[in-house]
Amino acid sequence: MFKKIAVPVLLAVSGVAAAAEGTTTTGVDLTPLTNSIDFSTVLVAIMAVAASLVTLYAGVAGVRWVLRTVKSA
Template identity: 55%
Template sequence: MQRITHKVKRALSFKGLCLLGGTAGLFMSASVMAQAAATGPDLTALTDAVDFSTVITAILAVAASLMGLYMAWKGAQFVIRAVRGA
């Protein structure tokens, strides 16, 4: 059998058990506090007041225009290649 070291004896003593219980309680309370802080503040009052629909419409319109320009450019290149190959 292995010999019980001094650290094991101290951990199994009443003082060691109280220290272990206090440490466990500290970590559990810190875990609860961290979980409560992880939810963050409620900013729905601020975010509901902002309307991004016009900005989104403008961005999509610019993207559609660029896509149309790109398609016209590629179409012109296709026609030029077809004429040169004939």
């Protein structure tokens, strides 16, 4: 019984000890990577897509309104 419990516990403890041995206290510095990214063109593209969707939605709503007006006349 003791052997069935001791082996998994021993493996878990040794795995944690091995993982803790390789860790560093400071994280990875990604500032050179993030400073070189320019999001201004991406923002323009997102706003253009949003404006297109708004225009499409307004056009569909206008066509529905015209069709509803014509049907009721």
